[in-house]
Amino acid sequence: MKCYYHNELDGIAMCGWCSRALCTSCATEVMHGLACKDKCETSLKEAYELNEFSKEMVRKAMKSSNINVQTLSTVSYIYYSYFVAGIISGSGFLYVGIRDYLDTNDSSYLMFAGLGLFLFLMGCVFFWIASRHSIESKSLESIKEE
Numbered sequence: 001m002k003c004y005y006h007n008e009l010d011g012i013a014m015c016g017w018c019s020r021a022l023c024t025s026c027a028t029e030v031m032h033g034l035a036c037k038d039k040c041e042t043s044l045k046e047a048y049e050l051n052e053f054s055k056e057m058v059r060k061a062m063k064s065s066n067i068n069v070q071t072l073s074t075v076s077y078i079y080y081s082y083f084v085a086g087i088i089s090g091s092g093f094l095y096v097g098i099r100d101y102l103d104t105n106d107s108s109y110l111m112f113a114g115l116g117l118f119l120f121l122m123g124c125v126f127f128w129i130a131s132r133h134s135i136e137s138k139s140l141e142s143i144k145e146e
């Protein structure tokens with residue numbers, strides 16, 4: 001494995017954003033990972049922050065749904081948190097991916113946009129499953145009452 005930027009040097013690490021091999025002089029530490037110096041630093045940092053942000057949103061969503069937890073079945077409760085995580089991280093990846101693609105014309109960023117779109121759609125599917133489950137549990141309760 002040779003450094004992507006220096007063909008003569010050995011790569012010691014991989015960029016957490018673009019997955020290219022890096023030598024010691026090209027790698028720079030970004031939060032919990034390594035990135036291409038001056039190239040992927042900001043993008044990787046944003047990705048980490050986005051991840052933290054979506055985790056926080058899920059915590060908040062779960063907290064707020066605690067209020068009417070009786071009306072939600074456990075299954076739909078879990079799917080709702082997947083929905084929140086999917087929509088937030090999905091739209092984030094989509095945004096960063098398209099923006100960086102337009103900036104650099106590097107088609108590997110389209111992969112991120114694609115992943116974002118996929119997460120976003122998964123979020124919608126989870127929402128659909130969650131709403132179906134809450135309808136089912138509601139109708140079961142109404143049957144019991146009759």
Ligand SMILES: [Zn+2]
Binds near residue numbers: 004006023025026
């Ligand atoms: Zn290098």
Ligand SMILES: [Zn+2]
Binds near residue numbers: 015017018
């Ligand atoms: Zn990189």
